Amino acid sequence: MQPDAFLPVAEIQGWPWKDASGSAVFSWRQVGYHDKSLRLPDRLGRAAAKRRNEYLAGRCAARQSIRALTGKSLIPDTDHDRAPIWPSGLVGSISHGGGHAVALVGKQIDYLGLGVDIEPPLDTRRAMKLAPQILTDSELRSDVSPEHVSRAFSAKESLFKALYPLTRVWFGFQDAVLVACDEDGQGTLRLCRDLGSDWPRGRCLPFRHVRFRGAILTRVDIPGPQALSVAPPST
Amino acid sequence: MLDRNWLETRVRGLIEDEEDIAPDESLIYFGLDSIRVMELATELKAQGVVVSFEELASNPTIDAWWGLISTRQSAA
Numbered sequence: 001m002q003p004d005a006f007l008p009v010a011e012i013q014g015w016p017w018k019d020a021s022g023s024a025v026f027s028w029r030q031v032g033y034h035d036k037s038l039r040l041p042d043r044l045g046r047a048a049a050k051r052r053n054e055y056l057a058g059r060c061a062a063r064q065s066i067r068a069l070t071g072k073s074l075i076p077d078t079d080h081d082r083a084p085i086w087p088s089g090l091v092g093s094i095s096h097g098g099g100h101a102v103a104l105v106g107k108q109i110d111y112l113g114l115g116v117d118i119e120p121p122l123d124t125r126r127a128m129k130l131a132p133q134i135l136t137d138s139e140l141r142s143d144v145s146p147e148h149v150s151r152a153f154s155a156k157e158s159l160f161k162a163l164y165p166l167t168r169v170w171f172g173f174q175d176a177v178l179v180a181c182d183e184d185g186q187g188t189l190r191l192c193r194d195l196g197s198d199w200p201r202g203r204c205l206p207f208r209h210v211r212f213r214g215a216i217l218t219r220v221d222i223p224g225p226q227a228l229s230v231a232p233p234s235t
Numbered sequence: 236m237l238d239r240n241w242l243e244t245r246v247r248g249l250i251e252d253e254e255d256i257a258p259d260e261s262l263i264y265f266g267l268d269s270i271r272v273m274e275l276a277t278e279l280k281a282q283g284v285v286v287s288f289e290e291l292a293s294n295p296t297i298d299a300w301w302g303l304i305s306t307r308q309s310a311a
Binding site: 043044050051080082119122130133153157170172174 | 260266268273276
């Protein structure tokens with residue numbers, strides 16, 4: 001494993017989850033422009049410094065995650081829609097918000113898809129204003145506290161990031177509902193629209209949520225064939 | 236009536252960027268996130284222009300957005 005000669009290695013203090021994925025967190029202030037291995041897409045060259053740093057922090061977090069998982073120092077390419085193109089055999093996602101960038105990367109043998117999202121919590125005014133877009137009508141009849149609206153927003157973002165690369169079907173915040181969300185960090189999302197034969201309306205997917213460095217952090221894991229085929233030993 | 240100038244000014248406000256943005260450039264590159272797209276959809280609705288979050292988010296350029304807004308305004 002190559003030591004990182006240029007960038008301060010992000011200590012993931014309090015990273016809440018331990019599992020088969022690699023993960024890393026970078027503050028956008030940790031990005032070093034002198035690191036020649038980090039390249040900005042041409043189109044970002046004109047964006048504000050904060051945007052460039054967010055992007056680079058996300059790429060640093062991705063590289064760190066990949067290294068934690070595989071021992072190789074690789075940076076994902078960027079698709080035309082700014083989505084990362086993961087090295088062969090890997091899936092993952094990157095998010096930034098509240099001054100932090102996080103990445104979550106797994107092996108395809110373990111995961112079909114991984115989605116992660118970090119958001120500063122919505123304040124009351126914004127939560128009220130945006131709730132009708134983030135929540136479905138049925139969700140609006142239950143919990144509309146800013147904390148819950150923020151969680152729902154983030155969970156649905158994570159769902160999109162985990163699922164879109166598999167389905168290539170665009171879907172929005174009205175196409176999934178939170179049917180459960182407990183204070184221990186577990187929840188369930190249910191699709192309310194068909195997104196392909198494997199992803200019918202009514203299908204439920206678990207998500208996890210936690211408060212992390214003041215932000216709301218959520219993830220959606222879609223287990224891969226290996227994980228699904230592991231049956232308990234017969235007796 | 237909303238005009239294109241209003242949209243361009245509003246988009247610059249949303250992405251907190253002084254730079255000129257090419258009208259066919261994906262605003263995702265300028266750090267536009269879902270919360271801000273939702274805010275714009277909410278503001279448009281308040282102005283009587285119904286454009287969904289999904290419509291805005293699926294093609295996030297000033298050209299595409301102005302296309303949607305101008306069509307909806309003339310239909311109203």
